Structures are given as structure tokens and as C-alpha cells.
Amino acid sequence: MRLPDQFRSTSFRLGTIYAGLFLVSVMAILGTTYVAATAEVAGIVRLSVAEDMDAFGEAFRTGGGDALKALVENRVNGGADDHFYLLTDAAGAPIAGNVPPSVWRSGWSEWKVDGATVATSPALKAAAAKNSDREVRLFASGETMGPFHILAARNSHVLDETQEIILAGLLWGSLLTTLLALVGGYVVSIGPTRRVDAIAAAMRLVSDGRFDQRLPVTGRRDELDRLSSDINGMLSRIETLMSSLKQVSTDIAHDLRTPLARMRQRLEGAQREAAEPEDLREAIEGAVLETDSIIETFNALLRIAQIEAGARKAKFRRIDLSELLREIHEVFETVAEEAGHRLIMDVAPGQIIEGDRDLLQQLLANLVENAITHVPPPGSIRLVARRERGFVAVDIADDGPGVPEEERERIFRRLYRLDRSRTTPGNGLGLALAAAIVDLHGGTIRALDGRPGLTMRVSLPLVDRAEPATSSRRVGLTALAPPHPGSADPRLLRGD
Numbered sequence: 001m002r003l004p005d006q007f008r009s010t011s012f013r014l015g016t017i018y019a020g021l022f023l024v025s026v027m028a029i030l031g032t033t034y035v036a037a038t039a040e041v042a043g044i045v046r047l048s049v050a051e052d053m054d055a056f057g058e059a060f061r062t063g064g065g066d067a068l069k070a071l072v073e074n075r076v077n078g079g080a081d082d083h084f085y086l087l088t089d090a091a092g093a094p095i096a097g098n099v100p101p102s103v104w105r106s107g108w109s110e111w112k113v114d115g116a117t118v119a120t121s122p123a124l125k126a127a128a129a130k131n132s133d134r135e136v137r138l139f140a141s142g143e144t145m146g147p148f149h150i151l152a153a154r155n156s157h158v159l160d161e162t163q164e165i166i167l168a169g170l171l172w173g174s175l176l177t178t179l180l181a182l183v184g185g186y187v188v189s190i191g192p193t194r195r196v197d198a199i200a201a202a203m204r205l206v207s208d209g210r211f212d213q214r215l216p217v218t219g220r221r222d223e224l225d226r227l228s229s230d231i232n233g234m235l236s237r238i239e240t241l242m243s244s245l246k247q248v249s250t251d252i253a254h255d256l257r258t259p260l261a262r263m264r265q266r267l268e269g270a271q272r273e274a275a276e277p278e279d280l281r282e283a284i285e286g287a288v289l290e291t292d293s294i295i296e297t298f299n300a301l302l303r304i305a306q307i308e309a310g311a312r313k314a315k316f317r318r319i320d321l322s323e324l325l326r327e328i329h330e331v332f333e334t335v336a337e338e339a340g341h342r343l344i345m346d347v348a349p350g351q352i353i354e355g356d357r358d359l360l361q362q363l364l365a366n367l368v369e370n371a372i373t374h375v376p377p378p379g380s381i382r383l384v385a386r387r388e389r390g391f392v393a394v395d396i397a398d399d400g401p402g403v404p405e406e407e408r409e410r411i412f413r414r415l416y417r418l419d420r421s422r423t424t425p426g427n428g429l430g431l432a433l434a435a436a437i438v439d440l441h442g443g444t445i446r447a448l449d450g451r452p453g454l455t456m457r458v459s460l461p462l463v464d465r466a467e468p469a470t471s472s473r474r475v476g477l478t479a480l481a482p483p484h485p486g487s488a489d490p491r492l493l494r495g496d
Helices: 010-078 115-119 122-129 157-207 223-255 258-272 276-307 310-314 319-336 357-374 431-442 474-478
Strands: 081-091 094-096 106-112 137-145 148-154 315-320 341-347 351-353 379-388 390-397 446-448 456-462
Touching: 010 081, 010 137, 010 148, 010 157, 081 122, 081 319, 115 122, 157 223, 258 276, 276 431, 310 379, 315 319, 315 357, 319 341, 319 357, 319 379, 319 390, 341 357, 351 357, 357 379, 357 390, 357 431, 357 456, 431 446, 431 456
Parallel strands: 341 379
Antiparallel strands: 081 094, 081 148, 106 137, 137 148, 315 351, 379 390, 390 456, 446 456
16 A cells, blocks of 8 residues: 655655654653652652651660550551551561561561452551552551561552652653654645645656746745745746757748748759859859858857857956956957947946957957948947946947847847848847857847947856956957958848
């Protein structure tokens, strides 16, 4: 028979373990109490009997047999109901006392008086009547004083009752502790079991392809909530990547169909009509250009995938972003002027971040080159950087036609291009690459309304300036600049 899930849960197991430990603790405490209480009660009884025997010995030494007899009779008449005394001669004949001669024992002893002996003594019968089991247990001390035998005893049934009470408490306490622990473990395990079942159900849906599912978070901030939050973050990332993969597959099929079709038409035309070597050479050159465009697209997609996988984080260093922005401005200022634009810089100094300098250089160069290319002349392009709550916000703002609000989120998708940009060179991967680079650096990129124009805002986390930033490399930057405004360097992937 299979146990319910609650009984097989970790919470219930822990509850059972804690119950066992607590049970051992209870038994140890009550066992110690039992030993201590028994010893204490026995000590009180022994002390009381010893005091009587000391008094009898003193009476015999000072007054002889008559004084001893008188003291015994006085104790019998004035003593408590559970005090018993016996005085006999050397032959065992009773002289005084309230118990029969058969109870005589020499030295310290404890025993249960048999029923026949109890029946012969009114004092023993009265003591037995007060006990629930009708028994009398004597704790006695007997001595020989001259020709006399003297015995003082107490009814030790109170000691037995104390022991029984403590043992009963130990038993019932242990049983109650075990029961409460089991019930508590079951009750406590219900909540976690239900939450684990909910998590398992959500994960089954995810395994069936429902990447939009999220694990329940109760807000208690316990270990299950933390685990669920981490898994939800992972699921969000997987959902984004899967959506991106589907979109890329669709976009590749859509966007590459045109250059492939053109290349096929060129080759088929050359096959049918090219009579001269020059015509055939032109057809081959056109096919090579189309092939280069396709290869460039796939290379860009591969680079985006590598960046999104975090493979470039090993090259992260501290970088003075302000210096990098000044160099971007220096390189592209002349390019902007040749295109009929003004490139204005307003960069606060000392903006230190941590990242891959080559990727950040590619990011900024792409965004500035996009603005130069797609803003009709004469235009104004502003390169601004400022601090904002632990981040540095870099704005590349222009006064061009901008981007419709409904398109601003889509322009960061791979191979996505605005309708008005489809006739210009490019493959629609520049902003997707920019978004991947920004995401790798733990930042955000947004397309905002520049009123007029478009503002591309990149926010990157600042770091402590205790360590020096990586020095700039002007050669690498200069190589990124296009030779003239109309040209398209393959390393500058336009975001259309």
C-alpha cells in the first residue's frame, strides 16, 4: 500500500525526526525527574525514620526500658496514620506498638506487607484503606537495644505513587509528543506538498512546450519562493529565446528568399542568354554579391547568438565610457559633416563601467552610424551621457523622421526593417546586435520619441572607480568608421 504524498514529503520526514529527538529529550528529562524525585522522597522517609530511631536510642540510654516503652506508646498515640512502631522483648513478645511482631526486620528494609498481616493490625488496615490498591509498603529500620527489639516504619506507598505518577507522565507525554509530532508533520507538509505539486504541474506544461507558464510564488520569500523565482527567470529567458528562434526562422525564410531568388534569376538568365564572357562574368559577380550578403547575414546572426550565450564575458574589463564616447564623436564627426549633419557631444566625464570594449565600441558606432545614414540632411545628432541612479544613460538623439510608436519595440528584432528602409542597404540585424550587447552588459536599450526625431537610450550599470579603467585603442575605433557617408562597411550592421 502506497502512503499519501504528505507522509512521503520532506516536511513530514523532518517532523518525524524532530519528534524522535524531542521524544528522547522528554524521556531523558522525565527519567532524570523520576530518579531525582524518588531519591528525594526516599531521603525524606529515611530521615523521618532515622529521627525516630535516634529518639528511641536516647530514651533507652537515659531511662532504660520503661522510658523506651513510654516513648513508643507516645509516638503510637500521637503519630500520624502512616507511622508504625513496634517494641518487643528478646523472645519477640510485643510490648508496645501498632503493628504485629511479624513485621520485625533488623536494619533498613522495604517490603510489601501481606494481606494476612495487614488484617491483624488496625493501623495497617487503616493505612491500606487509604491506598487505591489496598496495599501497604513499609520502609523500616529495626535495631536491638539491650533486651529489646525496636522498629520504626513508614508507609512508603507515597513513594510508589510518586514513581507511578512520574512513569505515567513519561508514558503519556511520550505518546502525546509522538502523536502531536506526527499530526504536526502531516499538517505542516500539506502546504509544501501542494506547492511542490503546483510546481510539478507547471513544469509538466513547460515540458509540453508551454513556455509561457510560470511557477507559483506565494510571497513568503521562503526557499520554495526563491526557487520558483529563479526558475521563472529561467523560463522567461527560454521563452524569449524560443520566440526569438521562431521569429528568426520566419524572418530568415522571408528575408533570404528574395536574395536567393535574385541570385537564381541571375544565374538562370546567364545560362539562357549570356553569349559573351563579359555577360557571364557580370552574372557571376552579381551572384557573388548576393552570396556575400547572405553570408554576412548568417555571420551577424551567429555573432548575436554568441553574445546572447555570454561567451564574451571573459573579456570584461573596466572601461572609461566617457573616453570611448569622445573617441566615437571624434571619428564620426567628419563623417556626419560630409553627410550634411552636425554631431554634438555632451558627455559627463568619469563614467566607469565594466564590459567588453570591442562590443561597446561596435554598439555605439552602430547607433551613431544609423542616425547619420537614416536622418535626412541637414540634421542634428546629439551624443549625450549622464548619471542616473547607479547607471550611465547614453542618448543618441536625432531630429529625423523618427520611428512610429507601434514599431519601436519591433526594431530590435532580428531581420526586422521598417517599410521605408527596405530599399536601403542593410539586413535588419544592427539593432538586434545592439540589444544583445546591451543585455550582455546588464543594461537596457530603448527607442524613445525625440520630439522630433528618435532617441536611442542605452543604460549601463556603473561600477566603483577604485580600479583604473582600460585604456582606449584608437586604431580599432578608426577602423570602424565608413570611408564616406554612403558606403556600408560590413562590420557596421545597420539597424533599420
